[in-house]
Amino acid sequence: GAGVSQSPSNKVTEKGKDVELRCDPISGHTALYWYRQSLGQGLEFLIYFQGNSAPDKSGLPSDRFSAERTGGSVSTLTIQRTQQEDSAVYLCASSELSVEQYFGPGTRLTVT
């Protein structure tokens, strides 16, 4: 079946603008994760959704970042008033509970 998909694959935006990044998880996966990876760095956890439970937002770096997951499926990560330090690859992953996590190809965000 289809894997995790993310859109757009690349996004260039001006400082101060808002951006929305989309993640389509694997069908039936109850868990969805967002990470950020800056150039040459490891993965920084942002947020975790599990079923209908309240999301774990502990990794969001500031209140400019928010995410939602509609109908237990598609998720949108929104960054308001983007800053240059927000430039990174944003990765989404999904999994069934307690089993393997599968990653999408990522969205490369560049803030100019």
Add this chain to the structure above:
Amino acid sequence: GIQVEQSPPDLILQEGANSTLRCNFSDSVNNLQWFHQNPWGQLINLFYIPSGTKQNGRLSATTVATERYSLLYISSSQTTDSGVYFCAVELDMRFGAGTRLTVKP
């Protein structure tokens, strides 16, 4: 939260050599995965291994949950093994900083 440490941070091998990558974690875990991030940035599942030993071709992994570590073994390394290897633990998948492997022909 749980701390995840990986070693070594960087590793350079000659093609055909074997290697062992280590992942230490600060508390008991119920989930642990190893990933390979290829030079194009794609993260690929290698093993889901909260405990025990698994093998897949030239790769194998062992997790000793009671001693809070996991090992990834790469045998007869190939240039295509180059990239960064990450371990991640628990349901919310906290990642280590990774081991950057370079295999030279």
